[in-house]
Every structure is written in C-alpha cells, then in structure tokens.
Amino acid sequence: MTDEGRLRALRALPAVDRLAARLANGVLPTPAEAVSVARAVLAERRGELLAGAPDDDDADLLARARERLHPGPRRVLNGTGVVIHTNLGRAPLAVTAARAVHEAAQGYADLELDLDDGRRGHRDQHVRELLRELTGAQDGLAVNNAAGAALLAVAALAARQREDRPVIVSRGQLVEIGGGFRVPEVIAQAGARLVEVGTTNRTRLADYERALADERAAGAEPVLLRVHQSNFRTVGFVEQVDVEALCGLGAPVIDDVGSGVLTELPALADEPPVRRSVAAGAALTVFSGDKLLGGPQAGILVGRAEAVEACRRHPLARALRIGRLPLAALAATLALHRDPDRARRAIPVLAMLDVPRKTLEQRARRLADACGGEVVEAVARVGGGALPLLELSGPAVALDPPARAADPDPAHLAAALRAGRPPLIPRLHAGRVLVDPRTLADDEIGHAATAIRAALAHLATNL
C-alpha cells in the first residue's frame, strides 16, 4: 500500500468511543469494558495498517471486538475421536470433579489449613492419603504437571549428593514426549549428569550394572531413571529392563510411567500401571493427572517416604505447586478410582475407551440422520502420548461439502465447523470430513448436529 493509502486507512478508523458505543449496543458489556475492548481492537488494527496490511481486507472491527468480549478457553465439541487430545485440553472432567472445582472456586477453601487444630497445613493433605490408598505407596505429592514432576524427581534425588550427580538412563528411553520435553534436557535442567547405557533398541540389566559399578567406583551414588516411551513403540529386535529388575540393583529408581493407569482395563494393557512400579520398590513413580487418570492437568509423584519428602522440600516444589482448582478436581477424580467399576463409567476418558459398539452406532445414526451425513467405519486413537498402537475402530459420520459449493475442499468444511458456535472439531480422513461419536457425549450429539447443519448452510450460501 502507498503511504497515502495507509494514511487514508488510518484516518478512516473509527474513534474509540464510536466503536465502543456500537459494541455496547444491545449486548452486555459495561461502558468501561466496551471502551477497553474498542481501544485494544483499534490499536491492533492500527498496528496492522502501519505494518503494511492492505486496506482492502475488510477488517470487521465490530466482529473482532465482539470476539474479544468473550475470552477463551471456550467449550468445543471434540469430533476427532482422539480421546486424550492435548490441543483440546486432554481429559474432560468427571461430573463429581467438575462439581468439586465449582465448589472450591466459589469461596475460600481449607487449602493449607488443618481444620482440626486451626494450624497451617500443606496443600498435599488433600491427595496424600488418597494416593497412598490407591497406589500402595508410602507417600505422594501432586504438582502442576508431569513434566514438572519428572524435573522435580530428578532434581530432588540426584541433588542429594554434593557434587557429581549421575542419572543412568537407557538409550532407548532418551525420548521426546512433546512440547519440547526431552529427557536429556530435563536431566541437564535438574543439574544432574546423564549417563547413557545400552542402545536404541536393546538395553540389558548388565548395561545398568556396569554403569553403576563404574560410577560407584568413582565415588558417586547414581540414580536410575526409567521413562515410558509414551507416544511411540520400538518393535522387533528390542529389549528393555523391567522395573522389578531395575529396582533389584539397589540404587534409587525414578520411574516416569507417563499416562497414570490407576484403573486397569483390558484396553490399557500396553501402558504401565502405577501400582506395579510402586510394588517393585521404585523410589519415585511419576505420572500425569490428565492422561489415563482422567483428571485435571497435574503431575503426581508417589513412592518411598524419604524420596517424596525430598521432593516436597526441594525449592522447585514451590515453583511447581498445583493450584487449588486442579487440586479439587484431582482429589475428586482420585476418589472415583477407588471403585474400578465406577471409575470406568464416571471418568470420561475411561468411559470413551470402553464404550460399547452399540452405543457408538446409535450416536452415529442419530447424528447422521440429523445432519445428512453418512455412517462409515473408521479408526480413532487414544492420543495424548498414550497407547500409540491402539486402534479404536467404530462408526463415524462422514460429511461432504455441499454439492453447490464453489470449492468442495473438505478443509473448508472443517474450517466452517471450527468457526461454529459451539466450534466442532472434526478429523479429515481420505478426503472426507469425519465426526467421531466416541468423543462426543450423548447430550452433545444434538449440538453437534446443529453445528454441522449451520456449517453446511454457511458453505452453501457463500458460493
């Protein structure tokens, strides 16, 4: 754009008060709120124009301002079939967990207060007993997320030695989990020294024994770290040492099992159960709150009393502490795991993995009938770095862009669905848009059908 054109576009921007007045017209914001939003939208648009944005992309300032009035994260319908979808907030909460959050959010809470004696308590008190009960561990601690829990575990156990802090890890477990969480970097950040043993595909007990002997001969007291592969598997000529054998070596073991299997289902057989690592004698077992545990974002450490206490006392524990709302959700979710049968029904991610085919077929039929889609056979995934090989087959509703649409690109239909209210997130497969009923609750089917009809109508009229 020419300088002159840019100047004209800048001058043509409405005054803050005018945009604010239109925004306030008929909707809820207070005058001050409307002015704040109008000011932000105009500053953004001015910045775009100054950076050379063309004046002809008709920036609808009022629409932008309305969008800004309702900050996210907002509720979306998960039609992807990916049960633990990190981009969609991983595990939806169980009803009792959501209620516990609501309750804890309404006023003050006995977060760090012992109601018996009125003295200062610790926020752990709310999950400590539950974690002991459910895992058989001597003690337990919850922090902000599992990446933080792993960092804390390595820092607290390796840092108990004064100078050299070796952490022995199999080369097959030097993994990247996602979001930049890489095991070698976590060890470095924790101030420890990585000692690699074995090879990418095979690591034997003798490899650990040799490294342990070498380190001990040099006067160090190493820690052994095991990390679950989570989002991939090595198959074929492979060998890893199981947690029982590793614990038999006499050095403290940190077992990062990742997904947090507390209730064992046949479908979860390929993920490490927390209880097994605890029973094997791991000093610390680390796992997520929002993967197969099915609760809020949280990281959990369970294990031997002195190891958990070392984590609790470490300065990083304060930096990683869990908030009161996730803590309320975590305690309520853990309580559901006391009864495995109830957990499978009441915890959404477990229910979705276990949902009967007949229920899926009914949901798919209802949805297809209500929006004109076709029921097809499809394959969904668990997601969230768990059970990467598990294929969840079942019915899905396939949608095609309206025949009259100028551009029948399925990506445009997906975009129209994402732009809906509520947004519906589908998955694209073999050139079609699929909506998977596994990740939609029964009471979401009607909303999904409405959202699909609206998106199809939108595409049909915008030729």
Ligand SMILES: *Cc1c(COP(=O)(O)O)cnc(C)c1O
């Ligand atoms: C997912 C995972 C983590 C990170 O957990 P977050 O809850 O995402 O922080 C760490 N270690 C393993 C083995 C995992 O699978």
